[in-house]
Amino acid sequence: MARLLILAPLRGVTIRCFRTAFAGPIRAAGFTEAVTPFIPAAAGYDPLKDRELGGGASAAVVPRPDLPVTPQFIGKDPAALRVALERIKAAGYERADLNCGCPFPMVRNKGRGAGLLRTPDVLRRLLEVGCATMGDGNFSVKARLGVERPDELLRLMPLINAFPLRFLAVHARTARQMYAGVCDRAAFDAIRAAANVPLVANGDLETTDAVAGTVGTMVGRAFIRALGERDDIGELLDGYVAASAAELCGERPVLGRLKELLGYWKDSPRWRRRWQVAKMARSLAEIRVW
DSSP: OOOEEEEOOOTTTSOHHHHHHTHHHHHHHTOOEEEOSOEEOOTTOOGGGSGGGTSGGGGGSOOOTTSOEEOEEEOSOHHHHHHHHHHHHHTTOOOEEEEEOOOOHHHHTTTOGGGGGGOHHHHHHHHHHHHHHHOTTSEEEEEEEESSSTTHHHHTHHHHHTSOOSOEEEEEEETTTTTOSOOOHHHHHHHHHHOOSOEEEESSOOTTOOOTTOSEEEESHHHHHHHTTOTTHHHHHHHHHHHHHHHSSSHHHHHHHHHHHHGGGTTSTTTHHHHHHHTTOOSHHHHOOO
């Protein structure tokens, strides 16, 4: 199997509009696929109407072959997950992913995202549904090392190893760390030693990194930060703004989306002063600092 380089799901950033506007740099970086920011697997929610999958009638179109897209779901209801997976499978999506890594307290405290690491019985039922619905080797999981401790996922490896997952992507931080501090490579190595499923490494990695004993790398923030240093970033941002304006209603949500992206560049010497202007902007005219 060719080595995987996966564009990580960053909520509000590596969204469908971004993947379209920045398709050139994504392709040039060598990404083989993308995992969408999470989509709710909740009773009554139709994933094909989610903006991540196109929304409305266009959602039934299978993602472009130059960048295969895997929908990622978040939730704790096995029945709702089954319905969501059946919907996307009928629309032509062949793979799906389960979010066991969202670190935000409002998510994990409700037993979703990284909170699933604290409820192994729920996690087992979700994995049963995911693998049965999508088929062997077509369902994956993205997880943190744990919520509070870096050995929580390790303790769940006997459960996870029992399923025919496509891969287990591990962000080598705990949920408590959020995105601060350093990745715990020793804890990742312990998971690698215990895993019988293919592993994908995630967390503070570059697109050129290859971690031994894994089938691929999942990269998000490092790639986003590198975009800000491109000579053609102004042209790319113009396209992103235009695409966002066509998708969203009004200037305010476009501003919010753009600031989310520019915030990744605030510590760059090239963008430090520009970010101070951009973050205070109240109109698209003011925020165009590139």
